[in-house]
Amino acid sequence: MNILESFNYWIVMALMMCGLYIMIAQGNLIKKIVGLTIFQTSVFIFYISMAKVTGATAPIIKEGLELYSNPLPHVLILTAIVVGISTTALALALVIRIRQAYGTIEEDEIRAKDRLE
């Protein structure tokens, strides 16, 4: 089996897992959001890898060209990027409010403060 055939996908999986790990394991809220972004972006990379056809060009019609990469995943990812940034913006706004309400953005400190109540 040719390593190149799946190399892209393996790296993408590794990126995804790193993002997921940051999200689950780290206690800082901003770091968690960064993890979420990494996770989402790696999914984008996965989709775009899937759309590539070897030897093809970008899906913009030009005379003399016949082989184009698959445009559909590109469209889906354009939409997904927008969804991703919307989520990030909302999450960051929540973090700002949490900081104002609790004075910290570390998960365990927040939990300790909640328990005190």
Place this chain on the structure above:
Amino acid sequence: MSLAFIHISILCFLLVTVLAIVRMRDLLAVVMLLSIYSLLSACFFVVMDAVDVAFTEAAVGIGISTLLLLSTLALTKRFERPHRTEPVLALFLVLTTGALLVYGTLQMPPFGSASAPAHQHVAAYYIEQSFLDTGIANMVTSVLASYRGYDTLGELMVIFTAGIGVLALLELKTDTKVSRKTEIPAPMAAHHILRIVSKMLIPFILMFALYVQFHGDFGPGGGFQAGVIFSSAIVLYTMVFGLDAALKVISFAWLRFFAALGGLVFGATGVLALVSGKNFLDYHALAEDPIRAQHLGVLLVEVGVGITVAAVIILVFMSFTRQMAENGKA
């Protein structure tokens, strides 16, 4: 082969960047690395022929998301507290998911093969027919705005929701009129060089945004990218000349109005088709000639997208900045 070399090295860089992010405790460095990560993935998208996606990722990942993260950092704090717990469970979960994914890749259609089922069914139709159906050279634009235009309306509503959400979350604690007495400081405005250069740049940025907006039919670009670029001009203005000056250019009420307007322009295009007895978003209702109708429909829709995206991004950024001004006074 040389292309394979480029994309493999980009992928390795990506991996290194992410590993650095996992280890780093300085959140400012994390944000910077994240923007490098976005830049690298945008480069990767170019190599993979996804120029439109690369453009968007560059504008969003490097521009907007870094900007928002930095503003949040300014409002919270820069360093992450070291934590002592050993995340065994997290590691286990992550490794299980990873193993499952790798297991899935073992029988995937190989990378880059033209005979993979993904390229056969619907995609083949788009590649062969989209130019004949719509007369738009950029397939991504024609699929985005026409074939799957309804998804784009959904996407627009997602970003509208985010704008409304940020507005609802980050309201002012003090009354706006009271706080008007103290001028919100704009430390950057003291730099002559900065002021002059940004004044020189802003018209060009706005012009570029318009170019991107209307060039989407022929090359990479479209409403979303244009909106982001347009907003970046206003963001630059806000950063250099301060929030007060920017609010004189465009106030929150206007931004809210434009955010709603873009969605309504998109929706109205669809409803126009409904009224004339065609299905929702069927652009053929707009003109006799199908190609012209498609062009017109795509144009209107992209304008709607551009307006809302620009308005929401400015709105979000200004809300963040306003919080900063609040904090500064307190």
Place this chain on the structure above:
Amino acid sequence: MDILYLLSLLCLSLGCLCNLIAGIGIIRFPDFYSRMHAAGISDVTGAGLILIGLMLQSDWSTTLSKLILILLFTLLTSPTISYTLANTAVKAKYKAKAKDNSKWQKDMEAK
């Protein structure tokens, strides 16, 4: 044509070399200000030479005009950015030697 090609090759390789040196500089230099000097090399000379190299390869087309515009904007923005960065660092009382900043960093972390 051949001369143009050779020239562009020269420009491109010089640009790459500059970027490499700048990269090494950013890692190896001891403090913020000298690192900024290294970053400046990659911004102006590195990117500039590569852009010129690319211009030499492209015919009289829209690509050429785009490349010229990119070069102009880079020349305009990167010095401005360097200036702002340095200015902010000075105002934040950031010391020239990296060692002296450990206390500064501790202060920041305490915040």
Place this chain on the structure above:
Amino acid sequence: MNSQLPILLVIVPLLAAPLCLFIKKPTLVWLFASIVSVLALLFSLIILSQVWETGELVYSLGGWQAPIGIEYRIDLLNAYLSVIVAALACICLLAAYKSIGEEIKKGKQTLFYVTFLLCLAGMLGVVVTGDVFNLFVFMEIAALSSYVLIAMGKNRKALIASLTYLLVGTLGATFILIGIGLVYMLTGSLNMQDLSVLLLSAPQSNTLFTAFTFFFVGTCLKLALFPLHWWLPNAYTYAPSIVSVFLAATATKIAIYILLRVIFSLFGSEFSYHTLPLQNILMTLGLAGILVCSVIAIFQQDLKQIFAYSSVAQVAYMMLALGMNNISGLMATLLHLFNHALMKGALFLALACIMYRLKSVQLSDIAGLGWQMPWTMAAIVIAGFSLIGLPLTVGFISKWYMLLASFENAWQPIALVILFGSLLAAVYIWRIVEKAYFSPLTTNNQHIKEAPLALLVPTWLLVLANLYFGIDTRFSLSISLHTAQMLLGVAP
């Protein structure tokens, strides 16, 4: 006009949301939103009757035939769910006038209604679409707006709850996105109808298995199946009362709908139940969820917390019934979708009444209120009976079908667990009844009056629905029977 109904159902609330921003007064915005939701309910009812009479409705968006474009394909399941969502939204908005007026600041009320309409539109969009990616987009509209709605709660814990929900929800959505990508990779299509044919003929590969797993885990995160439920209780507890009502009654139902589509329409029950051990997974998680969450609910001090945990347990019931893999089990799931929406809607609305008068829903604070707020407390009692599954209420019907399903498979021990779960529910309902009726009135509560009519009417509408559909079961039974037959591919 009639042929345009499927799209009108979604775009009327979707486009009404930005229009709200042009209205100045919150009262007018409320009126506008209410009219829109009533319209949506009307559309969904007409669609249901059309589907009932003539079968599937198909609507191609943009005039492009699927799979080239996006299509709406409405069968009985879609229509059934859209009626549930639209009806609950109507009732919530009816109650919102008083409750939101009390709980949310005047300046933010417009934004609340805008977000609420977006949430409604998102849910309806998920329910009627026939395209997997379109489903993802509308799911995100619904999800983002519900994060905002939850964060509008007064307590600062609402912010944490909302952020947790955001992280978990986005994770779930991204998992579903990976699933969509894998499925697209194997077939080249995004249309559900198309996929169901193509996936059936696709060779059994690792990738297919992985795709199913990602869809499954993603939806389970969203529907709070037992070990993945930790985000839900706080989200429901600290949200504004009306938001709790709406989300408790609809949000998890939407996720269950997605799961049903994935299992039965995309991959087919043959693959899900026979190639994969789905039956064992659902049964195990369902049983564990019922027992653990019911027990946790017994020990809570906050009424909203009690019912939130009970929601997780009820979701586990539905999953258990789904795991039975027979017609009665599937019918029980579908019935419980509807019935649970009715009872949780009624319960949380009653809590909104208490919140309106008391500004608190702690168990210790409602002492003796049974005589001060007779109607509200009676509503809790009746809806509670329904939750336990006493005869003459809707809860009985779904429990009955669950028992039937377990007997059909000759799994008597499961039937015992279901009954034991009801007993646990009886315990936590009893704690409330005891506190409300048999504890002495505290001095603070002496001048508490009955909740205003504007809140009581919607509450009692749902309570009466609990009773009505528990006695006259023709509507829900016939629909769920036909839907179950359709999903399992059994000729009626």
